[in-house]
Amino acid sequence: MPYNELRKDYLLDRWVVIAKERSKRPTDLAKARPEAAKSAACPLCVGNEHMTPPAVLLLQSVDGEVKRGHDPPEGQRPTNWLVRTIPNMYPAFTHPQRSEDALKIFSTADFGYAIGLHEVVVESPIHEEGPADASLPQLELVIESYIDRFRALAAKSYVKYISIFRNYGLEAGASLSHAHSQIIATPMIPTMIKEEKQAADNYQKEQGRCVFCDIIEREVKTQRLIMENEDFAVIAPYASINPMEFWILPKRHAPNIGNLTPEEVKSLAATLKSSLKALKDLVNDPPYNYGIHQTIEEGYHWHLEVYPKLSTWAGFEKSTGVYINTVTPESAAEALKKAIKP
């Protein structure tokens, strides 16, 4: 009888039972996908630009070149965009309501409301062109939009963190099926990142090295490696809390995506597409979420975490903060590795 393993996250005080006894093969997880209700008019499709607030960033194709711009405050809006970033119409965090709010040092009580920004990156003019299907040049433009908006938001005095994330599929929380990511700027460093940063600081003090650099160095030598290239390593983390979870880690130590080189942008697009395509092929196009972990300040090592939505967190997880994962990271890595197309 194979015993279940109890594993702790590299950094977080977060435990997971790797449930070998209930173990499933990755292909056992495949199931039919529910369709998002098709609305008559998709507000993110070409021709419907007037249904959203004006874009703060437009990547347009002009005479065969990619040009940066934004929607004019009034009048006709361009329809020849490739990637379009707009304010979220139902923002979770809202921009400062009084000019003095933007100057204050963070304190929730002072503001009385959730200060920040919430944007939507429309990834493609093609309704359902997700990262696994988009062309590499298209995906590079999405990543360039992330970087551009990261820089713009990081410059604001009241912004302490910028969360860039994607919900793919209705079951993963994507209420609109048009390909899009979201960017939320918050007035505090979120719990999870704060804990990771603290653990990384402690490691740095004790070992004199970046803990993420060490994680990469060690994990690429294990069965948990999925793929690597000059710039990135893709691994199934040791204490994955989701079946088929994987992380994309940059080999160059940097706190955030703000200074990616053009070569790294190309490499990230290729890495992201390959790994998400492998997941799609392997488990019948499952819903997933991904999120970029990064900090504005130095002392962290950014990376992108992909969480396939193939199980349900239930009463145990929700009332303890301890997780049960029925796919071992080692078997997830093995299956994804095989499914990757060169």
Place this chain on the structure above:
Amino acid sequence: MPYNELRKDYLLDRWVVIAKERSKRPTDLAKARPEAAKSAACPLCVGNEHMTPPAVLLLQSVDGEVKRGHDPPEGQRPTNWLVRTIPNMYPAFTHPQRSEDALKIFSTADFGYAIGLHEVVVESPIHEEGPADASLPQLELVIESYIDRFRALAAKSYVKYISIFRNYGLEAGASLSHAHSQIIATPMIPTMIKEEKQAADNYQKEQGRCVFCDIIEREVKTQRLIMENEDFAVIAPYASINPMEFWILPKRHAPNIGNLTPEEVKSLAATLKSSLKALKDLVNDPPYNYGIHQTIEEGYHWHLEVYPKLSTWAGFEKSTGVYINTVTPESAAEALKKAIKP
């Protein structure tokens, strides 16, 4: 324009955006419930006792009296049970594999496997008789089973925590539709409880009082009170992370359910049934999870948290640990209060 509020949990470093702009009325959340696939034979139904391991606890009706017992190791198993507690056939945590494991002080590395226990409480001989529908005497027997098993598991040297929880509905992770709860005994105190205990300890040192006693005292005077009686207060917590979330807090300070009086058992059954029935009536019988937070040692104040499954945690929540809740706790409390039948 109503602004969103950013709130922190009473104890945890866990933030939630109370999203008033996206705000929904509780009744807007109602949706059709998917049915669990009906298997030919339910392993938890009367007559199928042989499909499970032998019960460790049976509450039986004998000559009009409730008797405690367990299944015989061999031979015919009783079918006249009212509540039946059995080992989980696919345990997340497994009992010690070597006799010396049970003696060791906890260390994952020493064991190499997830030591603990995992049991299932079959709440009723009637297939779908959940807590909102069961008779009060039946629900009292379920709570008595929780208490009995809590005491038995707490006495084991390798058990540091006992999680008692329930998944209701397929979308909340209930893979079997027969009414059942689960009990997991773990070899460590889970993250969430450890953090709560630490915050409660700090509060005790600073204020000389139990933080939960103070939470109850203050919250019953607010709009977040749903109902109260001599023994319990039911509130929608200030920083609820789930729409329609509520907690049942005992007024008598105690670390766990191990020493509930017979009157408190009756009172808890009535409180649990009333509040879950209100939720069922209000939002079209939604899926939910509940979990009892408690410690074996002194210095904590047990309570039961109910998490209706009416939204999806997506990329933002999963990559930051910050939550977005589209129903304010105040409107949740107001609606539940009205829906409670005396």
